[in-house]
Amino acid sequence: MLVRAIRRDDLDALLLLARSTGVGVTTLPANEERLLRRIEASLAAQAAEPKPEHSSFVFVLEDTRQQGRVVGICAIEGAVGLTEPWYNYRVGVSVHASRELGVYRKLDTLFLTNDLTGSAELCSLFLHPDWRHSNNGSLLSKSRFLFMAEFPERFERRVIAEMRGVSDATGMSPFWEALGRHFFKMEFSEADYLTGIGQKSFIAELMPQHPVYTAFLSEAARAVIGRVHDNTRPALAMLEGEGFRYNGYVDIFDAGPTIECELGDIRAVRDSRLFTTVTANSPTEGRLWLVSNRRLADFRVALTHSEPIDGQLPLSPTVLANLGCESGASVRAVPLSAATAI
């Protein structure tokens, strides 16, 4: 398995992949024109001046044992909300108390904000269901941290990730039914699709502009504010393990949490180190490591067992080949997880 920077000829494979996604992955709609734009943007970002506003990098996961079949995708934006407003609800608290009456009420409120404007964003993560095993998800998701560690000047300090909120098997979101539907007069899936294809101006036009007291929402809606979809729990746990935290920002449609971490505080960024590779003649052993080749345009990340010896990281000839490296090349690597057994 190998994560690598996206290429122009990935388009067909991506369309195939996109068609297997469900509602909820708003950033990977099965829209050829839009996918093509994303590929071009990623290629352009490689050539651009290294500034967050130019960064829009897409990576794919290929199965090296199946002729490089593309089975996953992920992306990073250097800074969101710089051309169109970036919306979140922030869950706040409003206290109503009268000493005279001896009454005290603490109410949750939803404030429509653009607070996360200018954050870097982890996005578009999707892995084909048949490949959801053997740490493929972790490899795909965390490979991005090695890229960010390598090219920090291309990303804003605050890094966010939007987690899919709660919806049922039919795609019905309790939060949407209680709030969004009253203002948008459309189905959740439609709103989700419009956002996915970048038609966001309707949000400002139709959203409630005043804070909303959650007490006026259904119990079902209140219960899912800041909670993730069952399928997203592993992804959430993984990012929490990397240091991401929920600070009260939720999606305006399904109230899924947006989690945050400072770039330098992400474990895989902070703990990543440079090593010189050395060819291992026998199968490598030890912890699982994410290993990147440190290149911008031809960026690649592999997952392999290894243990560094004196600043050198032994890698099998296959892994070296996958990374496009010779023995003696410099790589950036980090253990896949902050295992407590380190």
Add this chain to the structure above:
Amino acid sequence: MLVRAIRRDDLDALLLLARSTGVGVTTLPANEERLLRRIEASLAAQAAEPKPEHSSFVFVLEDTRQQGRVVGICAIEGAVGLTEPWYNYRVGVSVHASRELGVYRKLDTLFLTNDLTGSAELCSLFLHPDWRHSNNGSLLSKSRFLFMAEFPERFERRVIAEMRGVSDATGMSPFWEALGRHFFKMEFSEADYLTGIGQKSFIAELMPQHPVYTAFLSEAARAVIGRVHDNTRPALAMLEGEGFRYNGYVDIFDAGPTIECELGDIRAVRDSRLFTTVTANSPTEGRLWLVSNRRLADFRVALTHSEPIDGQLPLSPTVLANLGCESGASVRAVPLSAATAI
């Protein structure tokens, strides 16, 4: 020097101390009745069921070489805002953009919130100017973390500290002049005093209830939002070193930052360990350690050089006496700072 739980007979010394404070330490006004109430509350908290809502602990710093003269004070609240609303401004972002016009504006906004309701609070820190040396400030402030580490069930997870905002030598706050004055029609010092003595209902009555665009404030006011008074920089640096961070909450009067940390993430809490004491016959050497006697009502913390040996902490007979401990007693200790040279 010794930090210890406050006693009833400290009242006169406290009044003397309070009269030497300036504007800005709103929680230590020179008001006898109120100081008495705080002492009683602290004594009552020791006896109360161990719940955050009952916790209001006050500690004093005494100079053991000057007959135990009281030269400093500090306190912890288990949970704020449970009887009266707790106000902060939250600095948010509002983006105004029109693709059609090619215009993009990012504006800061101040939202009046009660978001920090229910947080534990570090408060009332004051050290007599003549004793601001020899780590007395660190001892006084950080002694609280050993208390919280010892009795975590008495404090909410989120711990906050309000930092004094910018004002000039005459007590003039640029933020107050630009905002508060229009709504309160009084001097900053008066508002500050009213809050200090617990007369907070006027805030709800007079404050702007709608979000305020900072663009309408003077440049001087905008410049001090989230910034501390020069005199408070060392205190801020000290708490930042313990893990506290500014997350956009500021004081409604002077816009000084309120900083936060999870209880378990505070360095002095997380890194504190239990040791058995052993009497050192020669002067102890090594790093500076905060050492507490682990008692609730007779809580004491001393600062001393030492290095643990096999789970035992060597302490001089004087330090042991100050802590009210015998050799062989169990103490909780942590290095005074997360020195990089550890």
Add this chain to the structure above:
Amino acid sequence: MFVFRPSRLSDLPAIEKLAQESPVGVTSLPPDRDTLFRKIQASLDSLAADVSFHGEESYFFVLEQVERSELVGVAGIVASAGFNEPFYSYRNETLIHASPGLAIHNRIHALSLCHDLTGNTLLASFFIRKPYAFTRQSDLLSRSRFLFMANWPERFADTVVSEMLGATRLDGSSPFWDSVGRVFFGIDYQTAEHYCGVNGRKFISEMMPQHPIYVPLLSDEAQEAMGQVNPDSAVSFDVLIREGFEAENYIDIFDGGPTLHAATRAIRTIAQSRLATVRRGHGGGLPYLIANRSVEEFRCLVVEAEPLGDAVNLSAAALDALGVSDGATVRIAPL
């Protein structure tokens, strides 16, 4: 003959009896002797005062069946609503949320806590005994206040408001309160009304929402209750709507009943009123409200009359009841 006149201290026992008959919830007419005494005294003081701009005056009138010396109703005017504390209402705002791109054009209603109506003149304490509801007498009791206001405009604001009781369930609970007020107060409607009566409305600023409430998020029952008039306010509502009051913009923050408002000079009775000179003569003709021009001895009645130019003929009995003599100036308006 029924005569509308200011209340006197000697009316106290009769007014107390009326207050006992009046429905619970008319908080401005509690069956409490002390309160009623203060109301009458405040009214006497206000009538005696030399007023050049409306302030904290309040006026309290009765409708008397003269032959039987029997009081059948009361009605009050508060010169400035919320003189000592803000007069709160919800403003029912219409927000337009339109997306031309998606061809969506939504009108969203939201309730904003406001004190827009503070300082306006408030019609209050209206109660008439059952048999006289929806008769000439209920019109006389309600509308005589407008002739009084037309006589002394400097004593009143440019806008007049009046609160109608909102819908309640059979058990006296309020569907609007349960969906809205309870969220912020955590107490039931009767308790809130009680606090309000005892402690004044000051605590509202502490407890009520700073942010608008989106109506589509409220329960259906609460949405239906918005602007509904309680049967106990039906007489008042009927008269005031005919007088041109508007009911759309404001509702009560407790029970959601409408707060009516009208520009003072546009109130039908006031706009159509004019001064006329009385001549003793035969009555007869169309029914008119006719009032004298006295402050403290104000009187108003319904009389059939045929005004001709600036003159109006009244019977001796009517002149007597008004306390005026031949040649005096009166104010008249068609009933």
Add this chain to the structure above:
Amino acid sequence: MFVFRPSRLSDLPAIEKLAQESPVGVTSLPPDRDTLFRKIQASLDSLAADVSFHGEESYFFVLEQVERSELVGVAGIVASAGFNEPFYSYRNETLIHASPGLAIHNRIHALSLCHDLTGNTLLASFFIRKPYAFTRQSDLLSRSRFLFMANWPERFADTVVSEMLGATRLDGSSPFWDSVGRVFFGIDYQTAEHYCGVNGRKFISEMMPQHPIYVPLLSDEAQEAMGQVNPDSAVSFDVLIREGFEAENYIDIFDGGPTLHAATRAIRTIAQSRLATVRRGHGGGLPYLIANRSVEEFRCLVVEAEPLGDAVNLSAAALDALGVSDGATVRIAPL
């Protein structure tokens, strides 16, 4: 003799000349032939349409000096302001911030972006040549519209509004814009006005503040500019205030000029207007506005007349100018 009548396509050259004379900033009267042509055509279509409820109609009138066949002014009516897009204003709200404990009672003003005035009838495109400002002719040009409205109330809303140009500096910049609008748009006043004219007002929802703006936080210059009337709107303002329009509640979001409003039926000319039967005879008496009852051939003039009961005598010239004959019904109101 000056006659108020609907514009015709043949007026286009003369109207274009007037538009060139009109001050910049009267965005509803740009000196652009295409725009003016469309205005006239829209007016002709609206007059010809069978209207039972006011919609997207607009009416465009001229004032003609008949003997010289010279146009001296134009005036328009938009039946429903913001028919296709919200009509934005700032509502000038008074918030009461009171602390009884501290004996503080503050009135704080705040500007809230609103579309309260959407759907009301809008008086627009008013311009009269300098020599006729503040004369009978300017009254005729402005107020004839009210007789037209009184004739056909179903064509208009219950409330009428009109935007006055706000204060500008000598260089044409706007102190209100510089303190408020520029904060949100980041562009200057003229550019904003230009966008507004070209792209419509849709972008306002994207750019303008969702939250109220506290007036005490604005610069002194901006606070002074709030509600101030530009000299270019002085004639309009003078007439409308005399007609009973209110100026306190709404201001323009760009330049802070007041947006006047009045209940349609309470506008003085409308309230005082009545129908009368014309008789050919001698003129003379007090000046009246007199209009015929035609839609497409509407005419209005100022004539000295002495209405007696339901009849009014007019000279043959006046009858001619109105296009009516002896015995026809006209609508009259005191000038």
